[in-house]
Amino acid sequence: MQISVGQYSDKGRKAVNQDFCDFRIPDEPQLSAKGIVVALADGISSSQVSQIASKAAVTGFIEDYYCTSDAWSVKTSAERVLVATNAWLSGQTRQSPYRFDKDRGYVCTFSALVLKSTTAHLLHVGDSRIYRLSGQSLEQLTSDHRIWLSSEQSYLSRALGADSQLEVDYKALPLALGDVFLLATDGVFEFAEPEFLVTTLHNGLAQAHGLDAAAKLIVEHALARGSTDNLTAQIVFIKALPAPSAGEMPERLRQLLLPPLLSARTEFDGYSIVREIHSSSRSHVYLALDNASQTTVALKTPGVDMHLDAAHLERFLLEEWVARRLNSPYILKPMPPERERHYVYVVNEFIQGQTLAQWMIDHPKPSLDTVRALVVQISKGLQAFHRLEMLHQDLRPENILIDHTGTVKIIDFGATRVAGLAETAALGTLEHILGTPQYTAPEYFLGEPGSSRSDLFSLGVLTYQMLTGELPFGAEVAKTRTVLAQRNLRYNCALADDREVPSWIDAVLRKAVNPNPEKRYQELSEFVFDLHQPNAEFVNSRRAPFLERNPLLFWKLLSLSLALACLALIAGYSRA
Structure with missing residues (x-):
């Protein structure tokens, strides 16, 4: 992305300029990860310290925004920074002589434009304004x-x-090449005519380096028209937008070679391959020895069949990007890079253990407490994802490892949706269904983007499977592509004569895997809590009706009863 920015601020007829404006165009990788920030603030006239608030709001927002996680969306990053800034400003007022008169405290309006990939994100509080030039008119984008x-x-x-x-x-708008934005305080827009603003913006664009001059001309015109307030104007011109393939992942792909198929005793980029751990058409995982540190690691390479699939290779590199930003004992940890890499592969800690899929084979009838202990660990791992606005999206038995101590490790982040990356055009392919159908939440099959409740659905299915050895809807979820079909999904009751599952646990599972995400638990912690102690909502609920527990047998018995009744009637008429 390339932009031009012009800005000008003046105290006007006042003794002090209580407006403040600034912008930042960072270098890569922050330019792609976080975007460009343009912001202004306007202090209130009744306060003698609001110029401090204005400067703190703008400078603090710009500094702190770029310190937030690049996994977060612009909206989350910006709003959290503004909430913190608001708390600091209101705290300053409470500790000042103006604590009983907020109109004289540390108060200001605020408007910001964050330009990331091909989207403009608007954040606004107060009465400063953001406009977009549209032909020969100005479109006001804020209220x-x-x-x-x-x-x-x-x-x-x-x-x-x-x-x-x-x-x-908050508002998000698509960007177009040549877009022009104007940010202004009330000292400007209340006195400068829209026609003059439009003409000045067009003239500024026609002149080399004319945006600063245009911003100054707008301020001077409003002042000449009788403005009695401070005056600030910022002009933003979109000169170039990133190509759909732009971004950190594709650039790394162009720099790295695709690895060959490896085998035991092969020397590969500083590693000695010991043996193959897992192999599929999508990837190969090897037990390897780092020759430099003599550390045993798990080395993962993309499947040979996927070498021509650019989207798959991007997701493959995304795994390490995601893993390096997560910090949880219940998530597979990447190994720190020891040297320059020449091939496409990722290196993780080696876990001596088994997958949950194998564990369920070895433990066909685990106790409820054992299942609870595993669910607690998995949920803590998922919470680490959700705190960074990430969705795992492929939670299944094969993607959960259990080591020799019984500790869970969530693995395989190739399907992970990262809010901060989903905002860029480069990773638009991640919107497709990437999880395993039996464990994928129903909303994905309707084309919806999913939420933390989608991961909760997958965890609910895993919990159900550990307790029963079956799936709550069988293989029917993946076949339902309409809302009506999903409403007609029939949940298979987890209660059975040979299972030690309390009836209230079945109610908990039923809620966790509800096809409608709005009817599921809102948080993972709620699900885990209800798994450990009876919820009053469920404890008094009756045992599921026979129709739900065994619908086939129910209809067979009903049909038999009707047939017998018909035969009895026929026999009665015959005797008559």
Whole structure:
């Protein structure tokens, strides 16, 4: 992405300029990961310290935004920074002589434009404005948070630092080449005519390095028209947008070679291959020895059949990117890079243990407490994903390892959806269904993006399978591609005469795997809590009706009863 920015701020007829504006165009990789920030703030006239609030809001937002996780979406990163900034400003007011008069405290309006990939993200609190030039007119993209008591009297209904709670307006708009945005405080837009703004913007674009001059001209024009407030204008021109293939992953692919099929005793890029652990058409996993550190590792390479699949190779490299940002004892840990890599592969810690799939074969009837212990660990691993706005999306028995101590490790992050990366065009392919159908949440089959409740569905299916050895809907979920079909899915009761499963546990499982995500547990912690102690909602519920427990036998018996009744009637008529 390439942009041009022009800005100008003036105190006007006031003694102090309580406006503040700034922008940052970072270098790669932050340019692709976090985007470009343009922001301004306007202090309120009744306060003698709001210029401090304005500067702190803008500089703090820009600094802190780039310190947030690049796995987070722009919305999450920006809102968390603004909430923290709001808390700091309101705290300053409470500790100042103005604690009983907030209109004289550390308060300001705030508007920011975050440009990432091909999207403009708008954050707004107060009555400063963001416009977009559309032909010969200006489109106002923000709403003023101002309440008018009369034609001459009004007050701000929302501002940074005005209250301990903050509500931020957020909007995401697609970017187009040549887009022009104008950010302005009320000292400008209340006095400069829209026609003048449009003409000045067009003239500024036509001149080399004319955006600063155009911003200054706009401010001077508003001042000449009688503005009595501070005046600030920022102009943003989109000169170039990233290509769909732009990004960190494709660039790394161009720099690395595709690995050959490896075998025992092969020397490969500083590793000695000991043996193959797992092999499929999608990947190969080897037990290897790092020759430099003499550490035993698990080395994973893409399947030979996937060498021409660019999307698969991107997802393959995504695994390591994801793993390096997660920190949980219940998630497979990547090994730190010891040297420059020449091939496409990832290196992880080696776990001596077995998959959950094998564990269920070895433990066909585990105790409820044993299953609970495993579910708790898996849920903690998933929570580490969700805290960073990631969805695993492929939680299945083969992707969970259990080591010799009984500790769970979630593996395989190739299907992981990362909110921060999903905002870029480069990884649009990740929106397709990548998980295993039997464990994939129904909403994915409707084309919906999924949520943390989608991972919860998969965990619910795993829990059900550990307790019963079966799946709650069999293989029917993947066949349901409409809302109506999903409503008609029939849950198989987990209760049986040969299973030690309390009836309230079945109710917990039924809720966790509800086809409608809105009817599932909202949080993993709620599901885990209900697994450990009876929920009042479920403990008094009756045993599932016979129709639900064994519908086939129910209809057979009903048909037999009707047939017998018909025969009895026929026999009665015959005697008559």
